[in-house]
Amino acid sequence: MTHSDTTRSTATRRGFLGLAAGAASLTALSACGGGGGSSSGGGDSIAFWDMPWGAASYNTAAQQITEAYTPTGENLPAKYQLIQWNNFTQTFSSAIASNTGPAVSTGGGFQAYQYAEQGAIAPADDLLQTFRTEGIYDDFLPGTIEPFKGADGYVAVPTQLDMRVWWYRKSVFDQEGLTLPTTWDEYLTVGTALAAKGYFAYGIGAGAGNNLGAHTMVAMMINNGGGLFNADNELDCVTDRNIEAIDFVQELAGAGIIDPAAVSYTTDNLRSQWQGGKIAMGINTPGLDEDLGETDGDILVATPMAGPHGDVGCLQFLNNMMMYKNTPSQASSEAFMLYWFQNYGQLWQQKVIPGLPVLQSVVDLPEFQENTQKAEILKTWQPIAKTYAAQGDTVDAKIAAIDGGQALNEFTQTVLAGGADSKAALEKLQKDIEAL
Structure with missing residues (x-):
């Protein structure tokens, strides 16, 4: 998958999403129960699976942000793992079914909804309440959080926009x-x-x-x-x-x-x-x-x-991060997610990610504002954007x-x-x- 080509990569992500829809409906996730099982990160860390959201420089920067995380109290550190778009649906499905999947991940735009229906997703309601306490919740662009509210709670948190x-x-x-x-x-x-x-x-x-x-x-x-x-x-x-x-x-x-x-x-x-x-x-x-x-x-x-x-x-499409019930520590998953959103603006400061940010504080960064067309899109088009x-x-x-x-x-x-x-x-x- 080529990420130096914005149009091609966006279209391909949508295409892979189609495979996700078909595969998720056919794959029986036999071991998607609550936490306590093993994970790919082991018992001493939580596994963060991330997709290539840009060129190789993106993944280097994302890994550095992850490895710079210093948990407090009894929270576990995070371990970064890159998952390629090629066959990513099968990678996630088989790992979740065998309880060797991630605690936190990015992924296909509708992936969280699919796995939530199968009982694998940990609701993000408590995390969003923490975001309110920490002053992050109101930083999200209007209309970006609400689409993730499902019957049993919020299935994910938006990370980037595509329109x-x-x-x-x-x-x-x-x-x-x-x-x-x-x-x-x-x-x-x-x-x-x-x-x-x-x-x-x-x-x-x-x-x-x-x-x-x-x-x-x-x-x-x-x-x-x-x-x-x-x-x-x-x-x-x-x-x-x-x-x-x-x-x-x-x-x-x-x-x-x-x-x-x-x-x-x-x-x-x-x-x-x-x-x-x-x-x-x-x-x-x-x-x-x-x-x-x-x-x-x-x-x-x-x-x-x-x-x-x-x-x-x-x-508009909303790419996102999700948490899974099979985690060594739900509190640790939420603590890492909080850290990620407090620091992921570095990806735009380093100009390694082509997507549009969902936090106003990141939009306001001078490094992002230098891209006048993307800044204009978020100013003019995002307020009137709707999903499928x-x-x-x-x-x-x-x-x-x-x-x-x-x-x-x-x-x-x-x-x-x-x-x-x-x-x-x-x-x-x-x-x-x-x-x-």
Whole structure:
């Protein structure tokens, strides 16, 4: 897995998450009971399993932070172990089943929900109360903690953000004398003008291994006050707002604002179109400018556009840390987690992590603020961002199945290919997701 490439690594993490959804549903975790069992860290330390959230320098820095931890009282020290994304689902599943798993870990974005359903996750409620006492709780960005509340308590604590936001190429807009749109109506006008000049104003791809197209579809629904779920957390794809959003996407396709070949674009194809100057605007990851190697101020984050009813919004994913019931000491797990969040800002100070922080104090660091586009994303887009659970507020293991399954990708390809009207496409999406 390549982490020097932000778009590719983000898409791959989402893809691996799909494997997680399938594997977790098939794997019987026969030994996920309460603490007291052995762990990979042994009885004299707690095991912290971490993923490669950046280049090799990230893991070096994360290990150094872990090894610098000096526990107080009877709390145990922590032992760092790197877990590769390749086959990570099987690694976690087999280790948890044999009581040789971690006490604390990062992992797939929906991993905590999956293992919580199987009784392996230690609730983070007491830890969050400690965060309140220590003044950390109020440091979290708005809306980042709440999605982790499950039926039996909080299943995890957010660590970094990933979002799908609009970008544009400034030189093209300047050259064509265009103003950045602030509404969908303005966007249609701008997109039509760009299409007449040979540019695409809706950079999207739905080819093999490319989930950005599916993310974009959900983002457009959210932008119009819709989403996959209703306010009662029931699957509800076929709504007037969703139909209106997909009608608009199909209108963009009909106007030539979307490349007809986008239905088969891989992430490499999409990147090439951006680099070649064919795409003037589109939804992408928070690190698009870095991914393209263009941090000179030409690839810029756009401002949110209001839908027909004045709604704004985008799609976000919340990476997180979780604790497991099989730990030598729950108090030690919580003490290490407290230490980690008190010190993990070093990762952004050292500039070894491409993700977006969830603590305002880290966002405010001068080292992070130097990345003007990511700082702008957190300032402008994060307050209006919603998860796959929109318009509801309950994220659970079912969301992992949706994110990892093929229903959304097939829906996206149908929409881009003009294979069905919006209502029919959404009706099939509803049935396909129900089948999951």
